[in-house]
Amino acid sequence: MSHSRRFRVLAVAVLAAATAFPAVPAVASTAGTALTWQPCAGVPEPDQGLQCTTMSAPLDYARPSGEKVTLAFSRLPSADPAKRRGVLVLNPGSQGDSQLALPLQLLALGLPQAVRDTYDLIAFDPRGAGNSTRVTCDLPVTFMIPPAYAVTDAGVDTQAAVARQNAEGCAAAPSAPLLPHITVRNVARDLDGIRAALGERRISFLGYSFGAFLGATYATMYPHRTDRVVLDSSTGPGGLDYTWSRRFASGFEKHFPDFAAWAAAQDATYGLGSTPEAVKAKYFALAAKLDQTPVETVDGATFRWINEALTQSDATFPLLAQVWQQAGNGTIARPPLPPGFDFSGLLAIVCNMDGWPKDVEVYRHAVAEDRARYPMLGAAAANVWACAFWPAQKTEPQVRITDRGPSNILMVQNLRDNGTDYPGGVEMRAALGHRAELLTVDQGGHRAYLFGTNACANAAVARYLAEGVRPAGDAFCPA
Template sequence: MKRQRRAARSLALLAVLGLGGSLASVPAAAEEPGKPGVEWGECPEDVVAEAAPTVLTCATVRVPLDYADPGGEQLDLTISRLAAANPDKRRGVLMLNPGGPGGSGLAQSALLVAQGLPSSVLDRYDLIGMDTRGVGHSGRFSCGFEEDSPYYANIPPYAPDDAAVTAQAKVAEQVAEQCARNDRDGRLRHLTTANTARDLDRIRAALGEERTNYLGYSYGTALGAAYASMFPDRADRIVLDSNLGDTHLDRDGLRRFARGMEDTLPDFAKWAAPRHGSYGLGRTPAQVRASYLAIAGSLDRTPVAGADGALFRLLTFGHLFKETQYPKLAQTWQLFREGDEAGVRRLLAEEKESAAGEALSPADNSLTVFLAVTCNDVAWPENVNTYRRGVAQDRERFPLYGAAAANITPCAFWPHAPAEPPVEIEDEGPRNVLLVQNLRDVPTPYAGAKLLRQKFGDRARLVAVDDSGHGAYVLGRNSCALNTTTRYLVEGEMPAKDTFCRAE
């Protein structure tokens, strides 16, 4: 049973994703570009394997751990390059970020190539991937999480009642204390979105570029928004896809995950209802939704093969990221509804094996960086009662997932206070930020894109896509979104006004 709980917790990671001194005096700009300051060579073996058959080159760029002490300890950030296919058409670099925080991006260019990134983009840009500070080959910071750790996902577990919030508070406090104990050299406090944006500017300068272009997904939109705000004169063409809503993830942003679940589950329900003869989840979308609530409630009372209602909800959340996962999700519901312990054990084993091949840094590193950046960026409420009230409210407002997204996180007990305010969105500057957003997206719902559009003002245009899933440009299926974004990256043609892309 304990082994099954470990497998379930490892699988759950896939579903998603005192600071001493002030940085107020840190200059925004990094340095002027000069001759390229990087030496390209072979990539680490794991990156080579992940990127194959695409061949990348890699290099390191040295940056200060603490920008308030630029001459102090340095970090070597590992970056990758897929050189422009047509040097005669090359217009610069396109930096990439896959999200997280905590996800490795060294092979992201190869992923985009495999997904069909247009050759017109490949002709014009060197695609620059990276492991951001603390991630993978750029430091691999660690809180020391092990496979059987009670902290197993970057989203809190669903809390069916107040007692569950109290229990999670104890876990959250222990996690924060564990990170503090393992942070013997005090490095975790320097993992912030603002510092990562400063790193981007150091990379730009090391590459000898006066300006940089950027394509970021999910949390990568927060990083891109921070860069465009801190370095408006350095930012060229900026594309933000699947938008978080600000330059950081705060409690309101996490609670929007519940809104995303309410927006997106109906698409799965519409898919599953006509397939009732195969899966038996309901003949109508309303019946499919009722099946979800019934299965989750049953698992709250009686887990199956070590998997409870919280894990079932988390698995559902993760499998709603794209429609190609719907058959597997339907099978998952079926196994849990029937109480098939052997089937659930097989499912969890298969998913864990699949997870081992995913482009993720190890769970400890991913969760560590996610926690550190999230907790360091902005102050979170510290009173447990605040979370109890939020959970009770969102359990009613968003019954599918509200009591998870509103639950307490280790940020409530984080040992460091933010060293500087969150990066404020800068609405003065060039009109160069293109927001791309599916209307139905689980972790980054459409509401986040509308917030970011409002904050950027006339600097941005929003491409709203009548589709479901996490990722619209290249990772999605809508030709309008694909063409509009490609035109901007290739020709610099920003839509004159916000654009609506109809369903296809």
């Protein structure tokens, strides 16, 4: 895999939309719930049997006979029909391209045969993104999640102007009429429509990051249509709100020492510092240097963003070390995103959530506070989003996560997660109450199951999915 491709895979800050496979082209729509499955074009290993289809759903569920959106999804049938329990719906988190090949990615990451036998694996592109009906906002290639780091108070005003342009781009695009309806509540309704179209009474679910919040929302709206639910790397019960964004900074400060210790041990190779303290000092020095003298398309804000993105997995520490070397010798450049990659649908989902301030002064105060508390990333994570100027009016309230329903949810959360900081998972656990057990994992990075190397966590999640056996109460997986 090329460096630019690997960067794109893990530089989707938050977001956890990584994939080792290209987007799967859409196939012809189906009428009603009669699904016509076809081989998925564009998949590197079509002999594994991945199938694709589409169906329609109401744009506005208050007007079910009105305008429709297209939902694209895929299926990898159970490897052993005699052991098949049902379907396992997958969601990798926020995304900028199609994730219909996700079942194959999880197989490549080591999804156990027992899980593969137990379920048909189902992936889908939420409304607004991928091969489903898409939102387009003409976002610039420099769009960042979290936003740009504000070195001074003036940086808040600069980012506010950028955020306003992002929002105006969404409002001016042909897809603008879709915006009020790109909500987590509606994605959960779409998911239930997919369940019905598949002919399933209940679904099992494995969701990461935003996908974990979607899973919690679905389990709240349709508690008795859930079977075995795994929520990996959860936000707080408010979802992808301003609290979630600000927590990028605290999560980064917790995980960065893992990189600093690794880099110090590799000093003979990369020359980034012989102690963790020296590595951290070099981070600040490189960021300050690029604040004053940007190189090509990389300034200090972009350098900090790259660091947040490439510490979401310990596997990309070597790549990040090379980025630091390039920053030091003036050869660093921001790798381009693949054609068609677009965060517009994610932005719509995020900005339709509650909890986003409209007053720039709120952001200004928070940036100053978090720059002091979390100097490595705080002035980025607290900065202004397009949500401050969002053009769409809410059509209904956001779902409030509750504890009503069966006890069938396993949460798994890394202690040093810089995409969804650990306190959010604890808060989600409290909101779900008796319905959930929380497995805390002593590892860093965003996403635990299969994307991390902790054998205890991987075994616990696989056992629950394949056998229905959860830990007896909240549990801990040591490093």
